Amino acid sequence: MSKTVAITGAGAMSEAMRQMNPDVVPAFPITPSTQVVEDFSQFIADGKVDTELIPVESEHSAMSACIGAAAAGGRVMTATSSAGMALMWEMLYIAASMRQPIVMTLINRALSAPINIHADHSDSMGARDAGWIQLYSENNQEAYDNLIMAPRIAEHMDVRLPVMVCMDGFIISHCVQTMQTEEDDAVKAFIGEFQATYPVLDTGNPATWGALDLQDYYIEHKRAQHMAMQHAKRVIREVSDDFYKTFGRQYDLFESYQLDDAERVIIAINSIAGEIKEVVDERRAKGDKVGLLKIRSFRPFPYTEIAKALEGVKVVTVLDRSESMGAYGPLFGEIRSALYDVAEKPLVYNRMYGLGGRDLFMEDIDKLFEENKSYLEAKKVETVFDYLNVRGG
Amino acid sequence: MSDKFRLKEWQELPLGGVVPEGGNSRYYETGTWRTIRPVWDAENCINCLTCWVFCPEDAIILKDGTTKTGKPRKEVAEINYFHCKGCGLCARECLVNKKGKKTVIEMIAEVS
Numbered sequence A: 001m002s003k004t005v006a007i008t009g010a011g012a013m014s015e016a017m018r019q020m021n022p023d024v025v026p027a028f029p030i031t032p033s034t035q036v037v038e039d040f041s042q043f044i045a046d047g048k049v050d051t052e053l054i055p056v057e058s059e060h061s062a063m064s065a066c067i068g069a070a071a072a073g074g075r076v077m078t079a080t081s082s083a084g085m086a087l088m089w090e091m092l093y094i095a096a097s098m099r100q101p102i103v104m105t106l107i108n109r110a111l112s113a114p115i116n117i118h119a120d121h122s123d124s125m126g127a128r129d130a131g132w133i134q135l136y137s138e139n140n141q142e143a144y145d146n147l148i149m150a151p152r153i154a155e156h157m158d159v160r161l162p163v164m165v166c167m168d169g170f171i172i173s174h175c176v177q178t179m180q181t182e183e184d185d186a187v188k189a190f191i192g193e194f195q196a197t198y199p200v201l202d203t204g205n206p207a208t209w210g211a212l213d214l215q216d217y218y219i220e221h222k223r224a225q226h227m228a229m230q231h232a233k234r235v236i237r238e239v240s241d242d243f244y245k246t247f248g249r250q251y252d253l254f255e256s257y258q259l260d261d262a263e264r265v266i267i268a269i270n271s272i273a274g275e276i277k278e279v280v281d282e283r284r285a286k287g288d289k290v291g292l293l294k295i296r297s298f299r300p301f302p303y304t305e306i307a308k309a310l311e312g313v314k315v316v317t318v319l320d321r322s323e324s325m326g327a328y329g330p331l332f333g334e335i336r337s338a339l340y341d342v343a344e345k346p347l348v349y350n351r352m353y354g355l356g357g358r359d360l361f362m363e364d365i366d367k368l369f370e371e372n373k374s375y376l377e378a379k380k381v382e383t384v385f386d387y388l389n390v391r392g393g
Numbered sequence B: 001m002s003d004k005f006r007l008k009e010w011q012e013l014p015l016g017g018v019v020p021e022g023g024n025s026r027y028y029e030t031g032t033w034r035t036i037r038p039v040w041d042a043e044n045c046i047n048c049l050t051c052w053v054f055c056p057e058d059a060i061i062l063k064d065g066t067t068k069t070g071k072p073r074k075e076v077a078e079i080n081y082f083h084c085k086g087c088g089l090c091a092r093e094c095l096v097n098k099k100g101k102k103t104v105i106e107m108i109a110e111v112s
Helices: A009-020 A034-045 A059-072 A082-087 A089-097 A122-126 A140-155 A184-191 A218-247 A272-285 A303-309 A330-339 A362-378 B050-054 B089-093 B095-099
Strands: A003-008 A024-027 A052-055 A077-081 A103-108 A133-136 A163-168 A176-181 A254-257 A264-269 A290-295 A297-299 A315-320 A347-352 A385-387 B036-040 B060-066 B072-079 B105-109
Touching: A003 A009, A009 A034, A009 A077, A009 A103, A009 A140, A009 A163, A009 A176, A009 A184, A024 A034, A024 A059, A024 A077, A034 A052, A034 A077, A052 A059, A059 A077, A059 A082, A059 A089, A077 A082, A082 A089, A082 A122, A089 A218, A103 A122, A103 A140, A133 A140, A133 A218, A140 A163, A140 A176, A140 A184, A140 A218, A184 A218, A218 A297, A254 A272, A254 A303, A264 A272, A264 A330, A264 A362, A272 A290, A272 A362, A303 A330, A315 A330, A315 A362, A330 A347, A347 A362, B036 B072, B050 B060, B050 B072, B050 B089, B089 B095, B089 B105
Parallel strands: A024 A052, A077 A103, A103 A163, A133 A163, A264 A290, A264 A315, A315 A347, A347 A385
Antiparallel strands: A003 A176, A133 A297, A254 A290, B036 B105, B060 B072
16 A cells, blocks of 8 residues: 655655665765765664665765676665766766666756755756666656666666656755655565676676777677667656556656647646646636646657657747756757657747746746747747846846 | 677677676787787796796796706796787896896897
8 A cells, every 4th residue: 555645855765765775875965865865874774774875985986886886786776966966977977888777866956156056957967968867757756756667777688777866956855745655565576676787796707897998899889878778768668657557656758748739838857847737727727728748758868759749739848957058958959859850840949947946936937838829829939049037138 | 710709799799898708818819019029048948937927918838847857847838929918027037138148038029
């Protein structure tokens, strides 16, 4: 039986980690992911898990220890945020390229400078090419569910890639919401036993990890990694289907909210989707054909699936919460690329919002639907890229 | 060339660039790196095995032999040019070479 609890996003993550009982958790706490590690280390102290916690001297060391422990043959998890993940940078690529199925909670937070600890997606969007699967979470429930699905996706033999489960800092990580948690045994049964590949502790079968790989093989290894990411799209769906059958909550590569007959659609990632749904409901009640497409899997990116879901849509507003200075927002680039294959292309434009935790309220979202209505009437996008809620316009 | 050295396609590779067996550096020809080669003179060699101790590539090959009084011992058999990188440590450390009267290991230019 599932249980209804009131818990913070970070609390939900540490609860999922307790239930999954990983072999090793190397961690260097950083706000706002600190609470995940703090709660989890309490579980260790209380004897509720038998995980080996490795307190390390930096985030670079945390990911290095994750890679070492995974190569040794263990199920490995960690949690980080913002500058912490930035310090992991070199090792993020190594974890993915060495095909280590590490699972990491990433609580999305701005990067300095100026120093800011609040929600935006600069950390994970910058790491989008590192080779990690990226799952995003609208709320505590989705974060918990994504984290429970993550080991199954990461460890699937057609995938063997690390997964980061992302959620918005403070807005989700530190806010209490009611949600369903599942029974420990059910979670353990769902994730199953960890299967190691070429574990270095298997001294009877010696293997070399991380060997030199030059012009004669590097590109073949990258090609294989690319294919693993392609497989991940299928595997995320399979695991999500099994999750639905087991626990009754349904997920896909993205969420289509009132998309079927929608003319004007906002596309967004993470917690802002909650507010957008409210506004969509209000407008739908008045007969306005608006909808939301919420990204769950940003890597792998479901280009063809999104193109299909947007067939018949006339205007698409893409919200980005991380800058790519000198370029459009990262989500917009992907969406416009996906839409190139649609026969009747909708108008599409980009709005930057929420950097460093700046709020975007329901009335702001309502204005966006007014704006894309005027674009639809004019049959033309007046401003392709602009900022929302910034003083000075 | 045997199948072991065929360049594989990406679908055939072990996960994540792992080398899934031990001791296979023996199949890797480092001899092509050499610009100077050691030439060993069996006549002057006293079989002290100092070269064998110092060789970083294990390229000094030994064989079973006997002393003048008939005791069993190891003797230098040959130099393995498949692995020898031509570093010259054997020639520098050779005890006979150091005395300066005779030469057991001489480094000569590699001619392609």
